[in-house]
Amino acid sequence: MYSTPRRSVAFIGSECYPFVKTGGLGDVMYALPRALVRQNCDVKVILPRYKCIPWEYQEKMVYRGAFQMDLCADGRSFYVGIMEYVRDGVVYDFIDNEEFFSWGSPYTNLVDDIPKFCYFAKAALAALNYLDWIPNVIHCHDWQAALVPVYLRTLFADTRLNSAKTILTIHNLKFQGVYNIPTVKYWSGLPDYVFNKDALTVNWLDANMFKGGLTYSNAITTVSPTYAWEIQTPEYGETLDAHLRYHAGKLRGIVNGIDCETWDPWTDSRLPVNYDITNVLDRKKENKRALQEELGLFQDDGKFVIGLISRLTDQKGLDLLNAILPQVIDGNTQVVVLGTGDKVYEDSFRYYENAYKGTVCSNIMYDETRAHRIYAGADALLVPSRFEPCGLTQLTAMHYGTVPIVRETGGLKDTVEPYNQFANTGNGFTFDRYDAGLLLDAINRAKTLYFTNRWCWDEMVQRDMDKDVSWDRSAQQYRDLYLELT
Ligand code: ADP
Ligand code: GLC
Numbered sequence: 001m002y003s004t005p006r007r008s009v010a011f012i013g014s015e016c017y018p019f020v021k022t023g024g025l026g027d028v029m030y031a032l033p034r035a036l037v038r039q040n041c042d043v044k045v046i047l048p049r050y051k052c053i054p055w056e057y058q059e060k061m062v063y064r065g066a067f068q069m070d071l072c073a074d075g076r077s078f079y080v081g082i083m084e085y086v087r088d089g090v091v092y093d094f095i096d097n098e099e100f101f102s103w104g105s106p107y108t109n110l111v112d113d114i115p116k117f118c119y120f121a122k123a124a125l126a127a128l129n130y131l132d133w134i135p136n137v138i139h140c141h142d143w144q145a146a147l148v149p150v151y152l153r154t155l156f157a158d159t160r161l162n163s164a165k166t167i168l169t170i171h172n173l174k175f176q177g178v179y180n181i182p183t184v185k186y187w188s189g190l191p192d193y194v195f196n197k198d199a200l201t202v203n204w205l206d207a208n209m210f211k212g213g214l215t216y217s218n219a220i221t222t223v224s225p226t227y228a229w230e231i232q233t234p235e236y237g238e239t240l241d242a243h244l245r246y247h248a249g250k251l252r253g254i255v256n257g258i259d260c261e262t263w264d265p266w267t268d269s270r271l272p273v274n275y276d277i278t279n280v281l282d283r284k285k286e287n288k289r290a291l292q293e294e295l296g297l298f299q300d301d302g303k304f305v306i307g308l309i310s311r312l313t314d315q316k317g318l319d320l321l322n323a324i325l326p327q328v329i330d331g332n333t334q335v336v337v338l339g340t341g342d343k344v345y346e347d348s349f350r351y352y353e354n355a356y357k358g359t360v361c362s363n364i365m366y367d368e369t370r371a372h373r374i375y376a377g378a379d380a381l382l383v384p385s386r387f388e389p390c391g392l393t394q395l396t397a398m399h400y401g402t403v404p405i406v407r408e409t410g411g412l413k414d415t416v417e418p419y420n421q422f423a424n425t426g427n428g429f430t431f432d433r434y435d436a437g438l439l440l441d442a443i444n445r446a447k448t449l450y451f452t453n454r455w456c457w458d459e460m461v462q463r464d465m466d467k468d469v470s471w472d473r474s475a476q477q478y479r480d481l482y483l484e485l486t
Contacts, residue, residue: 007482008042009033010133010164012124012148013141014117015106016045016092017262019053022106023311024256024392025142025171028223031259035475037089041482044133046124048116049083049094051102061085061094069126071119073186080123082130093131095123113144114179117209118187121147125156134160136486139167139478143177146213147188150199153216154191165485168217170210172389173231173238174315177209178202184209202239211243218485220244220251221478223390224411228253236387254478255414256390257471258399263375265400265465270372277465280401281458284376291377295361297334304333304450306443307378307402309371309393312341312349312364317384317407322348323436328443329356332451336374338363375400380429380446384439388412394428398464403457404428405442415469419449424456427464 015021016029033043049061061083070077081096095101100116107113125148128134138161140148149166156162181195184207195201200212214220222228230236232245244251261267266276272290275283285301292299306328310316322345328335337349337360349362363370375381381397383406390411394404398416406412408430419426429446431438450457 004040004479004483006040006042007137007479007486008133008135009036009044009137009139009482010124010128010135011043011045011139011141012121012145013045014048014120014144016047019047019057019092020050020106024390027259027392028171028256029141031257031262031471032475032478033090034088034259035257035471036479038472039475039479041479042135043089044091044093044135046093046095046127048101048106048120049081049096050106051098052104052106053094057085064093065130066096067126067130069123071122071187071189073189078119078123080126080130082127093127095120095127097123110177110179114177114184114209115187117144117177118147118184121145122151122155122188124148125151125161129156129159129161135164137167137482138164139169140213140217141169142171143175143210143213146177146210147190148213149216149218150190150194150212154194155189165219166217167219167221167481167485168213170220170222170227170231170389172315173210173222173236173240174387176211176238176240178206180205181207183207208240211240214240214243214247218250219481220247221481222251222253224255224414225253226413227387227389227410230387230410252481253414254474254481255411256392256395257474258392258395258469260399260470263396263399265376268372268376270369271376272373275376275401277401277462280461280465284379284401284461287373287377288379291336291373292334294373295336295363296358297336297361298358302332304380304447305378306333306335306380306382306405307374307397308335308337308339308382309374310339310341310383312339312345314342315386315388317386317434317439318345320384320434320436320439321382324440324443325352325360327440329359333359333447335360336363336378337361338365338367338370338374340364340366375402378402379450380405380443382443383407383412384431385409385412386434391415395469398427398467399469401461401465403446403460403464405439405446406430407434407439408432419445419460421449421456424459427460427467
């Protein structure tokens with residue numbers, strides 16, 4: 001029995017694990033709908049049917065219908081197919097169109113992505129109409145779905161869908177979908193009046209799809225309270241801080257959780273040895289030795305192993321790590337990197353692996369299995385981000401008994417309580433200013449505790465495993481927001 005009324009919600013976003021994932025958005029699009037089902041919500045997730053979705057899912061999709069949709073300003077129309085897949089109470093509707101979604105990855109370049117996500121936003125609403133599924137709430141994610149609220153209140157204003165309330169969640173304000181006004185006008189087919197300075201227009205010349213969505217949505221959320229505050233400042237606002245301050249009344253932060261079925265060290269089939277809070281101290285050592293063996297590192301469970309699992313981009317604070325990595329290597333410490341991204345970071349980590357053979361291992365790849373094994377085998381996990389809307393790797397690390405070392409920004413600040421040596425409390429090591437020396441200092445504080453006061457370290461490991469990082473509490477907050485709006 002549920003204590004709250006049922007609500008129907010359409011999730012619209014550009015990626016979703018296990019179909020396609022490039023970062024945390026994919027994790028959230030998978031885990032939050034599942035958690036909402038447990039909160040008495042009826043959830044449909046609308047995604048592009050990218051060609052790169054593995055065949056094992058493609059072959060299970062069921063055809064639900066197709067139609068032609070006019071899109072562009074000159075009336076040019078496009079095919080919209082709807083393919084459905086149901087899993088654990090969540091319905092996934094994939095928008096099918098080979099012209100837009102046949103690339104190897106979800107995002108390519110803005111020239112292609114602008115038309116692609118104009119099409120996707122409109123097709124998602126058209127598909128809901130076609131299926132005659134009128135949700136209470138339409139919950140959109142990031143710039144790729146930001147035109148949904150704009151379409152809804154303009155071109156779809158006369159449809160039954162217009163009764164739905166809209167939420168736009170900011171997962172990353174860095175990417176906004178900005179292009180010149182004539183191009184966005186042409187591809188979106190949106191009326192001229194949305195291209196004004198309070199909605200889509202920025203700098204007089206450009207259209208900003210994210211900004212338009214923020215204007216037209218009923219509520220804005222982002223993925224942590226601290227990031228909700230930060231993005232209203234020029235430092236983190238990515239030029240939209242004034243716009244967000246103007247809309248602050250409908251903005252709130254709700255931290256992400258992790259999917260504790262996918263991420264459970266007790267049942268995780270990718271781990272050499274499973275463990276829980278009662279045996280983590282011994283079994284983590286076994287995972288550490290297996291990891292060292294697999295990665296060609298010196299096998300010694302007495303070494304302090306630091307992991308980093310990340311997109312290798314400027315956001316993630318890798319210039320700080322690059323600056324101090326030689327000082328981290330001291331004969332008792334090993335560093336394991338897993339990530340892909342900007343060439344400059346890929347190359348520098350390759351260089352360090354070469355310079356410190358057997359001590360540094362750089363896995364320049366995207367590999368889910370390796371990620372699981374690093375979470376389990378490392379002692380600490382670094383997240384020195386320049387900005388971090390929420391961050392999931394520190395949550396997963398804690399759940400696997402791996403102590404996070406993070407910069408105090410965004411969701412990192414909201415989820416990692418700094419270690420207090422006097423009270424013996426906290427979950428990890430933190431530093432505030434974006435400064436390589438402070439990162440080094442945090443790593444050294446972690447090492448000092450690990451090597452000189454293992455008893456307190458071990459207690460922190462257990463505290464971290466005990467911490468609730470599941471989606472339950474946050475899903476409740478989203479459900480409350482849905483109830484508030486409807
Ligand atoms: P972001 O969304 O900014 O990339 P998050 O911390 O929210 O950062 O989410 C990153 C997600 O991607 C985590 O689930 C992390 O485990 C995963 N991930 C990142 N890089 C890799 C990689 N190279 N291989 C496997 N998983 C990765
Ligand atoms: C973004 C952010 C990350 C967040 C994720 C999921 O990609 O960079 O901090 O955890 O979205 O919300």
